[in-house]
Amino acid sequence: MALTEIQDEIAKAEAAAGRPAGAVTLIAVSKVQPNDRVAHILDQGHRVFGENRVQEAAGKWPDFRQRFDGIDLHLIGPVQTNKARQAFELFQAIHSLDRPKLAATFARLAQEIGHCPDLFIQINTGEEPQKAGVLPGEADAFIKECLNMDLPVRGLMCIPPVSEEASLHFALLAKIAARNGLTGLSMGMSSDFTRAIALGATHVRVGSAIFGARETVAQ
Ligand SMILES: *Cc1c(COP(=O)(O)O)cnc(C)c1O
Numbered sequence: 565m566a567l568t569e570i571q572d573e574i575a576k577a578e579a580a581a582g583r584p585a586g587a588v589t590l591i592a593v594s595k596v597q598p599n600d601r602v603a604h605i606l607d608q609g610h611r612v613f614g615e616n617r618v619q620e621a622a623g624k625w626p627d628f629r630q631r632f633d634g635i636d637l638h639l640i641g642p643v644q645t646n647k648a649r650q651a652f653e654l655f656q657a658i659h660s661l662d663r664p665k666l667a668a669t670f671a672r673l674a675q676e677i678g679h680c681p682d683l684f685i686q687i688n689t690g691e692e693p694q695k696a697g698v699l700p701g702e703a704d705a706f707i708k709e710c711l712n713m714d715l716p717v718r719g720l721m722c723i724p725p726v727s728e729e730a731s732l733h734f735a736l737l738a739k740i741a742a743r744n745g746l747t748g749l750s751m752g753m754s755s756d757f758t759r760a761i762a763l764g765a766t767h768v769r770v771g772s773a774i775f776g777a778r779e780t781v782a783q
Pocket residue numbers: 593595616640641723753754755769770771772773783
């Protein structure tokens with residue numbers, strides 16, 4: 565689909581849910597996409613992008629930043645503690661805060677550097693053993709712990725299990741956020757972003773629907 569079609573779908577889903585136009589931020593997920601496809605989206609004026617690996621982002625976004633102003637880069641994949649500093653330098657938002665040790669590292673870096681990217685705490689709503697994220701039963705305590713460290717937690721993020729109805733997971737994420745006073749909801753991908761918007765998504769992470777199928781597998 566073209567970028568404009570995705571934007572139209574988002575606008576329709578916002579209106580259908582009785583939400584204001586512009587309530588949802590579209591994160592164009594550019595991981596493993598060829599640079600010419602990414603440049604094509606930048607040429608159309610889009611500025612918000614998502615990458616799931618720090619290393620890959622470090623290899624391509626400094627060049628794009630020389631050519632285009634106002635790029636807003638979101639890290640949507642796992643962060644190793646030893647890549648946290650690099651992640652702080654590259655990204656305006658990190659959607660994958662998922663453990664106390666990483667929270668402590670972020671807090672220390674924020675002190676040292678004097679700023680911190682916007683943070684989303686990843687919740688493993690499907691309680692899948694292979695997936696990152698805080699378990700739903702541990703979410704309230706972890707959110708409090710992060711807020712007590714003065715981390716700029718903007719909301720929660722989830723990646724629903726592939727084989728389950730995503731809406732159930734979106735609703736659970738929204739419920740956990742609401743009871744903790746958080747307003748940001750990073751949920752919804754190519755196949756389900758309109759359903760996520762119906763359930764309150766503020767950030768949708770859309771890759772293949774914008775760029776076409778990824779030619780390499782990214783985890
Ligand atoms: C790759 C990825 C996406 C985008 O997936 P599509 O199905 O291509 O839209 C969204 N979120 C995360 C965390 C991803 O890794």
